[in-house]
Amino acid sequence: MRGLEALQTTPHATVDMNVSFLSGAVPGDVVECEAKTLRVGRSVCFAEAEVRNRSNGRIVAKGRFTFAILSRGYA
Amino acid sequence: MPEPPGTPFTEFIGAMLDEAGEGYSRLTLTCGPDHLGLDGHVHGGILTALMDSSVGIAISRLRGTEARRRAPHATIEMNTTFLARADEGDDLVVEGRITLSTDAIVTGESEVRLASGKVLARGRLTFAIIRRSG
Numbered sequence: 001m002r003g004l005e006a007l008q009t010t011p012h013a014t015v016d017m018n019v020s021f022l023s024g025a026v027p028g029d030v031v032e033c034e035a036k037t038l039r040v041g042r043s044v045c046f047a048e049a050e051v052r053n054r055s056n057g058r059i060v061a062k063g064r065f066t067f068a069i070l071s072r073g074y075a
Numbered sequence: 076m077p078e079p080p081g082t083p084f085t086e087f088i089g090a091m092l093d094e095a096g097e098g099y100s101r102l103t104l105t106c107g108p109d110h111l112g113l114d115g116h117v118h119g120g121i122l123t124a125l126m127d128s129s130v131g132i133a134i135s136r137l138r139g140t141e142a143r144r145r146a147p148h149a150t151i152e153m154n155t156t157f158l159a160r161a162d163e164g165d166d167l168v169v170e171g172r173i174t175l176s177t178d179a180i181v182t183g184e185s186e187v188r189l190a191s192g193k194v195l196a197r198g199r200l201t202f203a204i205i206r207r208s209g
Contacts, residue, residue, distance in 0.1 A: 014119045017155045024149065 001037055002069075012045060016066040023058045030054040043069050077103065085128040088121060090169075092132065098173040100132040106165045117161035119196075122169075122187045126198035127153060129171025130183035134202055137173060137181075145206075148181060152201040159195045166190040179204055 002012070025031050035049035045067040051060040077091040080102060088110070093101040102125055104110075112118035127150055134148050161167060171185040180203060187196040 011114050013114070013116075013160065014157050016157070017119070017123065017153075019153045019155075021149070021151050021153070 001040060010069050010071060012067040012069045014065060015068045017063060018065075019061055019063040021061050023053065023060055025053050025055075025060055028055075031060055041069075045069065080128060080132060082128060082131075084124065088124060090125055090128065093168075095132055095136050098133050098137045098176070100129050100136065100171045102129050102132075102169040102171075104167045104169070106161055106163050106167065108163055111163060115162075117163070117165070117167075119155075119157055122157070122161070122167075122196045123153065123155055123198065125167065125169040126155065126171065126185035126187060126196065127200060129169045129185045130173070130198075130200045131171075131202070133171045133173050133183060134176075134181050137176065146204050148202040148204050150200055151203045153198060154200075155196060155198045157196045159193060161187075161189070161195055167195070 031051050031053050033049055033051045035047060038046040038048060047065045047067065049063045049065065052058065053060050077093050079086050080090055080092040088104065089107065090102045090104045093103050104125060106117045110117050110121045131148070131150070135143055138148070166189065168188050168190060169185060171183055173181060173183045175182040180201060183200050185198045185200065186194055188194050
């Protein structure tokens, strides 16, 4: 969404992450994760992600994320 | 004397268990190239995995092997704040503590620091005690 050039000049980094773990997964299960942005601002991005277990259709985990878009020169 | 933490995943990422007592644990990890993300800094998932493990181990030491076998505990919620980034070669120290312990729910908190004392991340975790029905 932000593009490679923006990523290189002003990288983003996770500042906050809240995850609920709803069910487990065992060896052999295939899990898939889908992520989407809720809002991409100039300095902050909000996003969410969901992990699902393909073996039984259950939601494994659900997360909400806040990313900061770092200005150039961030140490 | 540091020892392997005893969990396959935590050992896979290279953490060592420095100290553990009832309701407390301390893990250490030296960051290597396999711990880095796309931006060349240590991936946040390494920090969250270590914080999760530190509190999980603290709970294990409090509950004991037999209680854990009868009713294992599992993370159901984790809230993390990332304050600063870690780089390859950094030595991470991760401390986990229990803040509340009941029959059904245990909460804890964890902190990731550099050896210098600089705090990189803080986490609050909730574990459920899973009792098998019947």
